[in-house]
Amino acid sequence: MLGEYLERGTAMETLEPILVESAFFKGMKKEYMQLLVGCASNVRFEAGEFILQEGKAANACYLIRHGKVALEVHAPKRGPITIQTLGEGEVLGWSWLVRPYHWHFDARAVEPTRAIALDGECLRRKSEEDCCLGYELLKRFSLIMVERLQAARFQLVNIYDV
């Protein structure tokens, strides 16, 4: 599915400055960015298209450049429920970092969405080869996950606290 949306040929030259300027990679050493850009490619999704699906192999993360993405879970009686919406500059997907490396939810583009996909296997390999890079990368993913955990917990408290 991913393959059709890759814009090969433009990736290597143009993606590095975009990654460097993103809030997520702020402060990352230039030499690491040069390694990471090798894992990056441009992807596009139409409105309504699934970016990732629950239960499928998790093999990438996405830095959203434009558009809007809904994270959805499936409730038995209600169908899909949006648990969070992500937009420009935000990062989607970390299950490629955590065993058993499959997605725990669906993510769907609610608008036409452009993103940079970072290949999970490529990131894992580079992290294992250079643990300084791995540490810098994991630290960043840990922070956004902690923020989302806090947000989800407050969401739960607000529902009950009425």
Added chain:
Amino acid sequence: MKVDTLAEILHGHPLAQEFGPHHLDMLAESARDVHFDKGWIIFREGDECGTFYLVLSGKVALEIKGPNRSFQIQTLGAGDELGWSSVLMSEGRHFQARALEPVWALAFDGTRLLQTCREDPSFGFALMHRLLGVVSERLQATRLQLMDVYAS
């Protein structure tokens, strides 16, 4: 308790699957064992996040204060990590932890361990990887709870 005994505890813990022996020794060096009586507050919302815990026995409730009342978001038991996520944030604890039973835990000096992470990125990588696993499980559990609420 002596440091070597703490190291033994750590070497027998599931954490040993992710941390090599050398890294477990580094963890043990900044650990002390602590006890909390039933009902004791281990940390409060807003407290500084310098310490994180590994629960060895007993039960701990994580509680968040809503505008109207406190809400128990999770209970943790033997083998569980406690307070790890807050160590990365610099804005104080987001929830309270209370001992539901007498609790025995290892307390780690998080500030010192984050310093160790910077000095030894291979240790940092292992610690962050474990943290990711913990936060991922908790996030998944919280989202399932949210889903139950919405579906009911």
